[in-house]
Structures are given as structure tokens and as C-alpha cells.
Amino acid sequence: MASALISRQLALSLQKNLWLSPAGCRYVSKAAPKTQMEFEYDGPSMKTSVPGPRSQELTKQLGEIQNVGAVNFFCNYEESRGNYLVDVDGNRMLDIYTQISSIPIGYNHPALLKLMTDPNNLSAFVNRPALGILPPENFPDKLNESLLSVAPSGMSRVQTMACGSCSNENAYKAMFIWYRNKERGHNTASEEDLSSCMINKSPGCPDLSILSFMGGFHGRTIGALATTHSKAIHKLDVPSFDWPIAPFPRLQYPLEEFTKENAQEEARCLEEVEDLIVKWRQKGMPVAGIVVEPIQAEGGDNHASSNFFKSLRNIASKQGCAFHVDEVQTGGGATGKFWAHEHWGMDDPADIVSFSKKLQTGGYYHKTELQADKAYRIFNTWMGDPSKNLFLSEVLNVIRRESLLEEVTRSGKALLNGLYDLQTRYPSILSRARGQGTFCAIDICDDATRNSLLLKARDKGVLLGGCGDRSIRFRPALVFKEYHVHIFLNVFNDVLAQHK
Numbered sequence: 001m002a003s004a005l006i007s008r009q010l011a012l013s014l015q016k017n018l019w020l021s022p023a024g025c026r027y028v029s030k031a032a033p034k035t036q037m038e039f040e041y042d043g044p045s046m047k048t049s050v051p052g053p054r055s056q057e058l059t060k061q062l063g064e065i066q067n068v069g070a071v072n073f074f075c076n077y078e079e080s081r082g083n084y085l086v087d088v089d090g091n092r093m094l095d096i097y098t099q100i101s102s103i104p105i106g107y108n109h110p111a112l113l114k115l116m117t118d119p120n121n122l123s124a125f126v127n128r129p130a131l132g133i134l135p136p137e138n139f140p141d142k143l144n145e146s147l148l149s150v151a152p153s154g155m156s157r158v159q160t161m162a163c164g165s166c167s168n169e170n171a172y173k174a175m176f177i178w179y180r181n182k183e184r185g186h187n188t189a190s191e192e193d194l195s196s197c198m199i200n201k202s203p204g205c206p207d208l209s210i211l212s213f214m215g216g217f218h219g220r221t222i223g224a225l226a227t228t229h230s231k232a233i234h235k236l237d238v239p240s241f242d243w244p245i246a247p248f249p250r251l252q253y254p255l256e257e258f259t260k261e262n263a264q265e266e267a268r269c270l271e272e273v274e275d276l277i278v279k280w281r282q283k284g285m286p287v288a289g290i291v292v293e294p295i296q297a298e299g300g301d302n303h304a305s306s307n308f309f310k311s312l313r314n315i316a317s318k319q320g321c322a323f324h325v326d327e328v329q330t331g332g333g334a335t336g337k338f339w340a341h342e343h344w345g346m347d348d349p350a351d352i353v354s355f356s357k358k359l360q361t362g363g364y365y366h367k368t369e370l371q372a373d374k375a376y377r378i379f380n381t382w383m384g385d386p387s388k389n390l391f392l393s394e395v396l397n398v399i400r401r402e403s404l405l406e407e408v409t410r411s412g413k414a415l416l417n418g419l420y421d422l423q424t425r426y427p428s429i430l431s432r433a434r435g436q437g438t439f440c441a442i443d444i445c446d447d448a449t450r451n452s453l454l455l456k457a458r459d460k461g462v463l464l465g466g467c468g469d470r471s472i473r474f475r476p477a478l479v480f481k482e483y484h485v486h487i488f489l490n491v492f493n494d495v496l497a498q499h500k
Contacts, residue, residue, distance in 0.1 A: 039110050040082030043487060044461025045092040052089025080107035083477055083484055085463060093458065094487055097465035101297070101329050101475035102357040104395045105404070109479075111394050124387040131160065131383040132376075139386060146392040150338050152325075152353045152365050153346070159372075160363040160384030164328035164356035165219030168291070170378050171352045171364040172223050175289035175322040176208055177377060178370045182320075187373040208288045209241065209280050211273065211321070213248040215299030215468075218291060218326055227291055230299035230468070244276040244287060248296060249304045253432045266308040273312065277319045289322035289352075290315075294340035297329040300468020301441030303434055306344040313349065322370065325350040332358025333399060333478050336409040336437030343436060358478075360395065361388035404478040412437035414482045415474060418489040426496045429453075432471075440474040441467065449499070456495045462488055 051059065051073040058074045079086040083106055085095040095103075105112070115121060129136060147158045159174075161167040181187045189204070197204025212218065212227035219225065220234060226241040228234055249266045252258035277287045292312065296302035316323035330340035332355070341349045351370060356362035361384050372378040399405065416435050419442050423430035432443040444450035450470045457464055467473040476484070 039108065040106070041084045041092060044084070044094050044491070045090075046459065046461050047090045050087065050089075050091055050093075050458050052087065052091060054088040058088065077107065082106040082109075083480055091461070093461050093463040094484060094491075095463045096474050096476045096480070096488060097463050098475050098477050100357070100465065101334065103477050104332055104358040104360070105398050106477045106479045109398065111398050112391060115390060115394050121387075121390055124390055128382060128385060128387070130381050131386070132379050132381075136386055142386060142389045142393065146389045146396065147359070147361075147363070147365075149396060152339050152341065152349065154348050155350075155353065155365040155367060157368060157371060158363055158365050159378060160361055160389075161356075161380075162382055162384060163362045164354070165221045165224050166380070167328065167354040167356055167362040167364050168218045168224045168227075168324075168326060169221050171324055171354050171366070172210055172227075172289065172291075174352065174364075174366060174370045174372060174378060175210070175324065176206070177372065178322060179208060179286070179288035180206060181373060207285045209243040209285045210324075211244045211246060211276060211280075211287045211290045213246050213292055213296070215248045215296045215302050216291070216293055216326075217296070217298035218293075218328075230296075242285065244280050246273045246276055248292075248299075248302055249308060251303060253434060262305070266304060266311075270308065270311050270315065274315055274319070277315070277321065287319065287321050289324050291324040291326055293326045294330045294343070295335070295436070295439060297473065298467055300471045301434065301439075301473050302468075303436075309341070309344050309349075310346060313346065316351075322351045324352040324354065326354050328354055328356045328362075329475075330439065331355045333405050333408055334358070334437055334439040334475065336405060336412060338405065340436065340439070358395075360392045361385055399478060402479075407481065408437045408478055411476075411480050411482050411485055412440065414485040415440050415488075418485060422489070422493060422496065425493075429496060429499065435474070438474060438476050438480055441471045444470045444472060446470055453492075453495055453499065456499070457492060460491045460495060462491045 055073040059068050059071055062068050062071065074088045076086045076088050076090075083094055084092050085107065086092050095107075116125075124136070131139065143158065143160075147160070148156070151158065159170065161170060193204040195204065196202060210227055212229065214229045216227060217230040217234075218227045220228070222238070222240075225235060225238060226243055229245060247269045249262070249269050251262045251265065255262065273290070280287050290312065292309070294309070313323050325341050327339055327341065331353075332338065335343065337343060339353065341353070352364050352366045354362075354364040363384060412435060415438055416433060419430075419433035419435075419440060423433050423442065429445050429449065430442055431445075434441055444453060447470045450466055450472060454464055454466060454472065465473050465475060
């Protein structure tokens with residue numbers, strides 16, 4: 001099936017004039033002519049409501065094997081292309097959610113399919129090594145070509161992992177190890193350290209903490225979950241740690257009308273951060289690290305100013321805490337810069353930056369002093385996947401060749417302006433449009449209306465995602481163009497008009 005898919009998609013890449021003008025397009029931009037994109041469709045096409053009969057049948061089958069409460073519908077990935085996801089009932093949807101923000105350059109991109117046909121790459125797909133002990137010969141070169149070519153400012157080291165949760169989990173371990181070695185003044189554990197850690201006791205298992213923020217999401221494994229505070233369903237019934245939780249700024253919009261109020265809100269949150277660090281030190285549980293998202297995604301697309309993050313970085317340095325920026329969802333270009341923290345304009349933005357999703361593999365960049373001091377301290381069987389570095393290298397080539405970060409900035413401006421327009425038209429439903437690049441969101445009047453709008457938009461051929469208590473988040477691929485924005489705006493306008 002894979003070879004047939006590759007052959008079919010490569011043949012499609014030779015065809016021309018696939019793009020047709022969408023009938024009745026009401027948002028028109030002279031600055032955004034519809035360019036040729038050989039591997040895409042001309043627009044949404046719906047045959048059934050979603051989920052359709054075949055999806056419902058498959059959901060029932062899977063339900064006999066595992067929990068299917070979160071399943072939306074089943075997909076036909078072979079027929080999906082570019083910005084369009086096709087389901088098993090033949091419905092074709094403009095995908096502005098992209099597998100929870102993890103598809104960088106669209107479905108079945110010809111450059112990635114071509115990568116699969118190169119016999120020199122077969123070994124990377126057939127043999128998945130235990131990278132920590134038996135890496136392949138070309139692994140250093142591939143890391144330099146992929147992950148290190150986009151390393152954040154001030155970082156030249158990267159630790160690969162498999163997913164976002166394990167990336168953060170191991171980043172926390174790295175911060176704890178660094179902090180304890182700093183306390184000791186050396187990296188040699190005592191006999192008491194070695195014996196006490198085996199029974200989960202201090203000093204070998206020290207009483208240290210990570211400071212996180214209300215509304216943050218950092219993963220569902222035990223350590224990451226202790227710093228996750230977005231939805232109760234993630235945490236219910238799972239034991240956790242007594243670690244400090246700071247308030248994250250709740251900005252008022254439009255930003256230009258609430259400059260003073262938002263500055264006061266950020267100052268309040270920063271003051272609380274410092275107070276919590278002091279309080280936990282007095283409790284005998286020093287804060288080894290601070291973890292924060294540049295934009296709280298799962299928690300509701302909550303933003304803060306560059307000054308807030310600069311001040312937070314300074315607090316971490318002053319208090320002797322490592323500063324961990326979680327770019328699992330924001331990294332990879334969706335904000336118009338490859339890393340969202342680049343918008344802060346700092347030469348030394350972080351000590352650790354974690355990633356996953358659009359980068360195809362997981363892991364974290366770190367400063368040299370946070371390098372694990374001994375073998376097996378940061379370790380698991382796979383520690384990533386070399387085949388994903390091949391994909392990432394090609395994704396980066398496409399981003400550079402097609403100037404996709406500039407494209408994201410243009411599309412993001414059109415998207416945000418469209419959202420501003422819609423919230424003016426429907427003020428009783430929409431509010432607080434916000435975003436950087438195409439990493440945008442808008443609030444809905446209540447949770448029930450938000451969920452209803454998502455389902456109605458889906459049945460009209462636009463796939464969106466929710467976040468927070470009542471927000472809709474936009475997470476398109478980097479190949480999302482201005483004319484895709486207008487397709488979305490027309491559909492969403494129709495949905496809102498009918499709801500009204």
C-alpha cells in the first residue's frame with residue numbers, strides 16, 4: 001500500500017491546474033492569488049455528516065478493543081493532501097487543527113514521499129536502534145542537518161526523545177541533576193545518596209520542585225502532569241507532587257486599550273512567582289526550575305508580553321533556577337518565527353527548550369551545564385527515531401526553499417484580521433481574537449456554543465480544535481495560504497450566521 005501511495009502521489013505532483021477558484025468566495029484578497037500547489041485539492045467536499053457511517057462502524061469495532069471516547073472520526077490518509085484531510089466516508093475537510101498542531105507541511109507532501117523512495121534511507125525506516133547505546137554511523141551528521149540547524153540561541157546541544165511528554169519529563173530530570181550537583185559543588189554522589197534513593201528517600205531523592213503556571217500543559221506522564229494545570233480530566237485520580245503553581249497573566253483585549261491593566265496583571269504574576277520561590281525554599285523544597293510555554297496552548301491560547309518573559313527569565317537567573325521553555329506546540333514556525341521565544345528578542349532566552357510535534361521527533365535543547373553527568377541518567381530504549389530526523393531535514397528544506405515562515409506571517413495576518421472582522425459582526429458570540437502568525441485563537445461565549453460551532457464547521461468541511469474553557473484554536477500547517485484563510489472565513493461566517 002505504501003509503494004502504491006508513493007507512486008500515485010508522485011504522479012499527481014506532475015499534474016497541473018488542479019486548483020480551481022472556489023465558487024461564491026466572499027473574502028477576496030488581491031494580495032493572495034491562488035498559486036499552483038500540485039499536490040492539493042481545490043477545496044472542501046462533504047458527502048456525509050461527520051462521523052459518517054463507515055467511521056461509526058469502525059469506532060464500534062475499535063471500541064471493543066480500547067477506549068474510543070476521544071475518537072472524532074477515522075481518516076483516509078492515503079487520499080489526504082496538503083491542507084486537506086479526507087475521512088473514510090470520502091469527506092474532504094480543510095484541516096486547521098493538523099493532528100493537534102503536529103503536521104508541518106501538509107499531508108503527503110511530495111518532498112517527503114520522494115524521501116521514502118531513496119534506497120539510501122531504507123535502513124533508517126527498517127531498523128530502529130537504541131540510540132543511547134548503538135546509534136547509526138550517520139547520526140551526528142543527521143542531527144547537525146536537522147535539529148542543530150535550528151537550535152535556539154545559545155544552545156549547541158540536543159537530547160532526542162520520542163514525544164513531548166517524555167521530552168519534558170527528562171528535561172525536568174536534567175534540571176534536578178544540575179541543581180543537586182550545584183548544591184554539592186561536584187557531581188559525585190555519597191553512599192547515603194545512593195542508598196536512600198533506592199527507597200525513595202532523601203537525600204538521594206531530594207525534596208526539590210518545579211514551578212509551573214496555572215493553565216499550563218506539559219504532558220500526561222507523572223512528572224509532566226504535576227506541572228499541567230489546564231483541564232481536570234488530565235489529572236483526576238493521579239497522585240502528584242507538592243510543587244508551586246503561579247498565576248499566568250490573563251490579558252484583556254484589545255491589547256492597545258488595556259496597556260496599563262495588562263502591565264499590572266503581569267507585574268502581579270511576576271511578584272507571585274518570586275514569592276512562591278521564596279516560600280518553597282523555606283518549606284525545604286527549593287525550586288530547581290521554572291517551566292513555561294511561550295503561549296499556553298491547551299490551556300486556552302493564553303499570551304503574555306515579551307517583557308513578562310524577559311522578567312521571568314531574570315527571576316530564574318537571580319533565584320538560581322533553571323529556565324525551561326516548553327515549545328512542544330509553539331515550536332516549528334507557526335508563530336512566524338521558528339521558535340515562539342524568538343519574539344522576545346533575547347540573546348539568552350532559556351537554559352532548556354523542549355520540542356516535539358512539528359519537529360517530527362521529541363527532545364530538548366540545553367546549555368552545556370545541563371548535560372547529564374553520567375551515562376544512563378537521561379536514557380530510554382529508543383531516545384528518538386533516526387527516520388524522523390530524515391523527515392525533519394526535508395521539512396526544513398521545504399520551509400527554507402518556499403519561505404514558509406514569511407508565508408505564515410502573511411496568512412496569520414489575514415487570519416487574525418478575519419477573526420477581528422467576525423467578532424465585530426457577531427459580538428454576542430465571539431471575543432478576544434488573538435495570535436502570532438497562524439497560531440491564533442478566539443473565545444466563544446460559552447463551552448456549549450463553542451462545541452456546537454466546531455461540529456457545524458466540521459460538517460461544512462472545516463476541521464478546527466478547541467482549547468481552554470471556551471476557545472477555538474487555529475493550528476494550520478505551514479503551507480496554509482491566504483486563500484485557505486478565506487475559504488475558512490466564508491465557512492465560519494456561514495456557521496455563525498446560521499447560529500445567530
